[in-house]
Amino acid sequence: MRKADFIDRVIIYVKGGKGGDGSASFRHEKYVPKGGPDGGDGGNGGFVFLRANPELSTLLTVSEKKKYIAQNGENGKGSKMHGKNGEDIIIDVPVGTVVKDFESGEIIADLDKPGMVVCVARGGRGGRGNVHFKSPTMRAPKISERGSEGEERKLILELKLLADVALVGYPNVGKSSFISRISNAKPKIAEYPFTTLIPNLGVVIVNDTQFVVADIPGLIKGASEGAGLGNVFLRHVERCTVIAHVVDISGIEGRDPIQDYCDIRKELEFFSKDLAEKEEIIIANKADLLSEDVLKERVEKLKKETGKEVFPTSTITGQGIKEVTYRLYELVKTSKKLVDTREIINEKIKRPKPVWKNLPERFPIEIKKDEDGDYIVTGTYVEEWAKRLNLNQKDGMRRFMELLNKNGLDEKLRKAGVKDGDTVWVAGRAFEFRE
Numbered sequence: 001m002r003k004a005d006f007i008d009r010v011i012i013y014v015k016g017g018k019g020g021d022g023s024a025s026f027r028h029e030k031y032v033p034k035g036g037p038d039g040g041d042g043g044n045g046g047f048v049f050l051r052a053n054p055e056l057s058t059l060l061t062v063s064e065k066k067k068y069i070a071q072n073g074e075n076g077k078g079s080k081m082h083g084k085n086g087e088d089i090i091i092d093v094p095v096g097t098v099v100k101d102f103e104s105g106e107i108i109a110d111l112d113k114p115g116m117v118v119c120v121a122r123g124g125r126g127g128r129g130n131v132h133f134k135s136p137t138m139r140a141p142k143i144s145e146r147g148s149e150g151e152e153r154k155l156i157l158e159l160k161l162l163a164d165v166a167l168v169g170y171p172n173v174g175k176s177s178f179i180s181r182i183s184n185a186k187p188k189i190a191e192y193p194f195t196t197l198i199p200n201l202g203v204v205i206v207n208d209t210q211f212v213v214a215d216i217p218g219l220i221k222g223a224s225e226g227a228g229l230g231n232v233f234l235r236h237v238e239r240c241t242v243i244a245h246v247v248d249i250s251g252i253e254g255r256d257p258i259q260d261y262c263d264i265r266k267e268l269e270f271f272s273k274d275l276a277e278k279e280e281i282i283i284a285n286k287a288d289l290l291s292e293d294v295l296k297e298r299v300e301k302l303k304k305e306t307g308k309e310v311f312p313t314s315t316i317t318g319q320g321i322k323e324v325t326y327r328l329y330e331l332v333k334t335s336k337k338l339v340d341t342r343e344i345i346n347e348k349i350k351r352p353k354p355v356w357k358n359l360p361e362r363f364p365i366e367i368k369k370d371e372d373g374d375y376i377v378t379g380t381y382v383e384e385w386a387k388r389l390n391l392n393q394k395d396g397m398r399r400f401m402e403l404l405n406k407n408g409l410d411e412k413l414r415k416a417g418v419k420d421g422d423t424v425w426v427a428g429r430a431f432e433f434r435e
Ligand SMILES: Nc1nc2c(ncn2[C@@H]2O[C@H](COP(=O)(O)OP(=O)(O)OP(=O)(O)O)[C@@H](O)[C@H]2O)c(=O)[nH]1
Pocket: 170, 171, 172, 173, 174, 175, 176, 177, 178, 188, 189, 190, 191, 192, 193, 194, 195, 196, 197, 217, 218, 285, 286, 287, 288, 289, 313, 314, 315, 316, 317
């Protein structure tokens, strides 16, 4: 049994893989001197998904890494060979994770059902190989597209308050003392009622299974009518799998544990039928204040009257703490197993379409002059086309130049005063202007 910090907010960076580049290869056959184009397409980049996995209770495992970058698609190859798609990344998060965009704060998804999957970064599409560029005027096209970049973004993952075990019970019975014994939670503990005003959460790890325990304060008889802190915190109990009733078995403050259990149970029933049907155990706390015989007798009576499992404990001496924690772990584990996680994990994930933008053939071009007297050609689509086409390929460069001229490059340069021999920069490459 270990204690762990409750990780309920994590910032991660996600990026889809880049699409592979198309290939510009040509068929090589014996006795066929000039084979046709046979360059295959690049594979798509991998995607990044988030999946609500009911086995997890906190964002601890997600927080172990800051960056999640999916694999790139492979480049296309000769013989029309398609490059392999990049592998996806599936990040498992606990049910109840809310996903926000870091920049805008906008909520992207609320993974509140087991098995829910959301794509947070698409991979880029692979570029087409030269087989697609064959035309009557271009029989041997030395051209192929580059794959597009995957999406990238920073995400905030926030876990809604979701406990596996809810500690309920009258004020001053030792709920906060109990949670601070079994977890790193550090609630205020004092000898007066209503010390705790908001639920405290603690994380416990038993046999590598993490579960969250919540200390639900202020629940007393009449809570449904607003007594104590009312039942405002009961919605936090709705998602838990086990309810642990803490009672003061010593009766030192004049409390009757059986009556207390019945009162609280009634309040749960008032709140919802679902709550009343949850698994329950009773923690008979402050056992240190009783002699062994009296304790035994009272525990037996409590068991008989309620029909529940009763665990005598003392948060002062530590008696019984381990036993009850293991029992809680077993109950949480069993109920988690009822949801078939394997089924969720084996479920095939639907991929949306990879990132791909059809670039227009008509686009604006701007010319600027720098301090050296060189001309610089800019424009959003100028950059994008330069990225899409492989300018190291003969026909790739030709197509690029054709596009620029179609959109009035020559004219615009002349208007800007270009002269023979001047340097013109396009997409990071220098050209000499010739009349
Ligand atoms: N003798 C004895 N005293 C205990 C034990 N557990 C808690 N106490 C004492 O009981 C008092 C109340 O404990 P808390 O843990 O604050 O009780 P709580 O249920 O969280 O109370 P509220 O927050 O007011 O609802 C404190 O003075 C504790 O020191 C125990 O096992 N034995």
